[in-house]
Structure formats: structure tokens, C-alpha cells
Amino acid sequence: MKKIFITRKLPEEAVVGLREIFDVDMWHSEDEIPPKAVLIEKVKTVHALWTNVADTVDREVIQAGANLEVIANLAVGYNNIDIEAAKERGISVTNTPGVLTETTADLAFTLMLAAARQTGQAERFLREGKWTSWSPMGFTGMDIFGATLGIVGMGRIGEGVARRAAGFDMDVLYHNRTRKTEAESMFGFRYAELDDLLSKSDFVVVLTPLTDETRGMIGERELGLMKETAVLVNAARGGIVDEDALYEALKNGQIWAAGLDVFEGEPIGSDHKLLTLPNVTALPHIGSASVKTRLAMMRMNAEDIEAVLSGRDPENRVVLK
Ligand code: NAP
Numbered sequence: 379m380k381k382i383f384i385t386r387k388l389p390e391e392a393v394v395g396l397r398e399i400f401d402v403d404m405w406h407s408e409d410e411i412p413p414k415a416v417l418i419e420k421v422k423t424v425h426a427l428w429t430n431v432a433d434t435v436d437r438e439v440i441q442a443g444a445n446l447e448v449i450a451n452l453a454v455g456y457n458n459i460d461i462e463a464a465k466e467r468g469i470s471v472t473n474t475p476g477v478l479t480e481t482t483a484d485l486a487f488t489l490m491l492a493a494a495r496q497t498g499q500a501e502r503f504l505r506e507g508k509w510t511s512w513s514p515m516g517f518t519g520m521d522i523f524g525a526t527l528g529i530v531g532m533g534r535i536g537e538g539v540a541r542r543a544a545g546f547d548m549d550v551l552y553h554n555r556t557r558k559t560e561a562e563s564m565f566g567f568r569y570a571e572l573d574d575l576l577s578k579s580d581f582v583v584v585l586t587p588l589t590d591e592t593r594g595m596i597g598e599r600e601l602g603l604m605k606e607t608a609v610l611v612n613a614a615r616g617g618i619v620d621e622d623a624l625y626e627a628l629k630n631g632q633i634w635a636a637g638l639d640v641f642e643g644e645p646i647g648s649d650h651k652l653l654t655l656p657n658v659t660a661l662p663h664i665g666s667a668s669v670k671t672r673l674a675m676m677r678m679n680a681e682d683i684e685a686v687l688s689g690r691d692p693e694n695r696v697v698l699k
Contacts, residue, residue: 379399379400379401380400380401380425380426380687381400381401381402381403381423381424381425381426381445382396382400382401382402382403382424382425382426382427382428382683382687383403383404383405383420383421383424383426383427383428384402384403384404384405384428385405385411385412385417385427385428385429385430385433386404386405386407386408386411386430386432386452387404387405387406387407387408388404388428388676389673389676391673392673392676392677392680393680395680395684396680396683396684399684400425400426400683400684400687403420403424411432411433412433414434414439417433417435417439418438418439418442421439421440421442421443421446422442422443422444423444423445424443424445424446425445425446425447425448425687426446426447426448426449426450426683426686426687427443427446427448427449427450428449428450428452428679428683429449429450429451429452429458429459430451430452430453431451431452431453431455431458431644431663432458432644433458434458435449435451435458435459435460435464436460436463437460437463440460440463440464440467440469441463441467443467443469446467446469447469447470447686447687448469448470448471448472448682448683448686448687448692449464449469449470449471449472450471450472450473450679450680450682450683451471451472451473451474451679451696452474452675452676452679453473453474453666453675454473454474454475454476454478454534454666455473455587455588455614455615456471456473456587456696457587457588457589457615459471459696461696461698470682470686470692470695471695471696472678472679472682472683472686472692472693472694472695472696473694473696474674474675474678474679474694475534475694476534477671477674477675477678478535478665478666478671478674478675479534479535479538480538480671481665481666481667481668481670481671482535482538482613482665482666483535483538483539483541483542484542484668485613485639485661485664485665485666485667486535486538486539486583486585486611486613486639486665487539487542487543488637489611489613489637489638489639489659489661490522490527490581490583490609490611490637491522492637492659493609493611493635493636493637493657493658493659494519494520494521494522494581494609494635495517495519495520495522496517496519496635496656496657496659497659498659498660499517499656499657499659500517503517519635520580520607520609520634520635522546522548522581523546523547523548524546524547524548524549525546525548525549525580525581526548526549526550526551526578526579526580526581527539527540527543527548527549527550527551527579527580527581527583528550528551528552528553528570528575528576528578528579528581528582528583529550529551529552529553529567529583529585530552530553530572530575530582530583530584530585530586530595530596531553531554531584531585531586531587531592531614532552532553532554532558532561532567532585533554533585533586535585535613536552536583536585537561537565539583539585540552540565540567541565544565544566548581550565550566550567550568551567551568551569551570551574551575551578551579552567552568552569552570552575553569553570553571553572553575554569557569572595572600573600573603576600576603576604577603577604577605579604579605579608580605580607580608580609581608581609581610581611582596582604582608582609582610582611583611583612583613584596584610584611584612584613584614584618584619585613585614586614586618587614587615588614588615588616588617588618592618593617593618594617594618594620595618595619596610596612596618596619596620596623596624597619597620597623598620598623598626598627601623601624601627601632601633602627602632604627604632604633605633605634606631606632606633606634607634608633608634609633609634609635609636609637610624610633610635610636610637611636611637611638612636612637612638612639612640613637613639613640613665614640615640616640616641616642616643616644617642619638621641621642621651621652624636624652625651625652625655628652628655628657628658629655634657635657635658635659636652636657636658636659637658637659637661638652638658638659638660638661639661639662639663639664639665640663640665641663644662644663645662645663646660678693678694681693682694682695
């Protein structure tokens with residue numbers, strides 16, 4: 379019987395089908411990750427590894443997998459996996475594109491709204507018993523309706539954010555490596571070079587994958603091009619935005635606020651320097667976290683594991699562009 383190791387405790391309904399045909403070993407905790415030594419020990423005997431964004435599946439882990447046929451990642455991003463090392467060994471890597479698009483676009487939009495209107499800060503103020511009267515200029519933020527939105531990485535989720543922006547009468551610019559002329563005419567958004575997008579946008583939402591090319595893509599120079607009233611949202615991956623540069627830009631009023639779902643070294647502690655800034659709205663990487671979407675992502679991974687272990691092609695094999 380082929381063996382599967384799952385690196386996190388998942389709901390039983392997500393694994394019950396696999397248990398009927400394979401030998402499934404599931405990590406005992408939902409929150410704790412298996413230490414690297416454990417991961418390496420487990421991978422030595424299994425045919426499938428079911429991972430998530432918190433697992434680092436590097437060359438060392440992959441090389442330990444003598445029988446490994448598939449790595450299924452519970453995410454659309456796969457920057458936590460050494461794809462080249464997997465390819466060299468003929469191991470399929472699968473992910474969960476599409477199914478999390480709308481849920482993550484909802485969250486990106488939530489961060490835009492929350493950061494622009496300082497809802498986190500205002501709620502903390504209320505809960506701390508500081509609300510003593512209505513204040514004429516208290517918690518005055520930035521308007522979303524009618525503003526210019528710049529999307530860096532107009533892929534599936536970027537388009538989801540752009541579709542939502544239409545309801546807010548926003549003018550939408552985007553930047554990609556390739557232009558999407560068909561979508562431009564269908565949705566009415568316009569292509570812009572990165573510098574142009576940064577200088578014109580009231581909201582900049584980052585939605586590219588984390589790659590060698592995008593790491594540090596928004597740094598000191600890029601933040602310097604943004605408006606002093608602008609809001610930056612990163613709902614993609616930590617590392618695309620340079621956190622030191624972002625801290626300085628927010629502290630010095632170079633930009634107005636930031637909404638962050640992702641960080642360079644996750645999880646971050648409550649002592650992270652960005653959390654010392656009142657104009658940061660921060661979330662613990664919950665972009666795809668709706669019940670329906672997470673279960674759908676698990677179904678996709680399970681089906682792809684079953685496909686590969688049964689000698690079929692998986693639906694969602696990662697192919698590097
Ligand atoms: P996607 O459809 O592949 O879109 C990514 C977009 O980024 C593409 O349009 C791509 O266009 C663009 N891009 C890639 N490299 C670029 C570069 N160097 N410069 C400019 N643009 C670049 O992916 P998606 O499904 O929308 O997901 C996007 C990312 O969101 C994922 O990779 C993942 O890391 C992140 N994500 C985060 C969460 C969360 O929980 N916060 C949830 C889901 C996804 P070109 O190829 O034309 O450049």
C-alpha cells in the first residue's frame with residue numbers, strides 16, 4: 379500500500395477518501411509544524427507528501443524521498459518548495475489554483491478598506507475604553523470610492539480584485555510581465571509600467587507570486603514613488619515588499635498606510651517592528667481562509683495525490699513559466 383504523509387492535522391472529511399486506498403500518516407497538530415528532522419524521516423518512506431505554505435520543502439527534503447512521487451501543496455503559491463529539485467527527481471508538485479481566487483480577492487479588498495479607514499486602530503481604541511466623544515477629525519481616513527487602484531500582478535486574484543473595484547467606481551491600473559489586452563477591453567483596466575502605476579495609484583495591491591524576480595520588487599525606491607496618501611496592500615507573499623523599507627516609508631509618512639496578510643518570516647511575533655506602527659493593518663496569512671475554500675483546496679490536493687499514486691496525471695501540476 380502506498381504511503382502518504384500529511385504535515386498538518388486536516389479535517390477527517392478531507393482525508394477519509396485517501397485512507398480507503400492508501401496508508402495515511404497525518405501529523406497530530408493543526409498549528410505546530412513538524413521539525414525538519416521529522417519531515418526528512420517521514421519523507422524517506424512515503425510516496426506522497428501533503429504540505430502547506432509553512433513547510434520548507436527544500437532540496438535536502440526532496441532528496442530524502444526515495445519513493446516520493448508527488449508533493450501536494452495546500453496553496454496556489456509554491457515558493458516554499460524547490461520545484462527544480464522535484465523536477466530533477468521526476469516528482470510532481472501540485473497546487474490549488476483558481477479555487478481560492480474569490481476568497482483571497484475578498485481578503486485583499488478587506489485589507490484595502492481596513493487600512494484606508496483604520497478600522498483595526500479604531501476598534502482597538504473602542505475596546506480599550508478610549509471612546510469618550512464623537513471627534514470631528516477622529517479616525518479620518520482615505521476614500522476608496524472613485525480612487526485609483528494599481529494592481530501589481532494581474533492574475534486570477536488580481537482580476538478578482540479589479541472586478542470588485544468596479545463596484546467602487548475605481549480607476550484600475552495593472553502591471554504584469556505580459557499585457558492582458560482581452561481582459562483590458564472586457565474589464566476596462568489599463569496597463570502601466572511599474573513606476574507609473576506606483577506614482578499614480580491611491581491603492582497599490584501586490585498579487586504576484588514570490589519568485590527570484592519579484593523578491594524585493596517593492597523596495598525603498600518604489601515606495602518613494604508612491605503618493606503620501608497611498609495605501610499599500612500585500613496579500614501575496616512576504617518578501618515581495620521589503621519590510622525594512624516599508625517600515626521607514628510608513629514611519630516617515632512617505633506612504634499613508636499598509637494592509638498586510640503576509641510577512642517575510644512567518645509567523646511574526648507581537649514584537650515585529652511593523653506592528654509598532656499605528657498605520658499598519660496586519661493579518662496572520664488568512665487570504666484563502668473560508669471554510670468552503672479551504673475544504674475545496676483540500677479536495678483538489680487529495681484528488682491530485684490519488685491521481686499521481688494511481689499512475690494518472692494530476693489536474694494541477696505546477697509548471698514553471
Ligand atoms: P496567477 O494567476 O499566476 O497571477 C500572478 C500574476 O503575477 C500573473 O498575472 C503574472 O503575470 C504576474 N507576475 C508574475 N511575475 C511577475 C513579475 N516578475 N512582475 C510582474 N508581474 C508578475 O496567481 P494567483 O492565483 O492570482 O495568485 C497570486 C499569488 O497570490 C500566489 O502566487 C500566492 O503567492 C498569493 N496568494 C496568497 C494568498 C494568501 O493567503 N494571502 C492566497 C492565495 C494566493 P505575468 O506572468 O504576465 O508577469
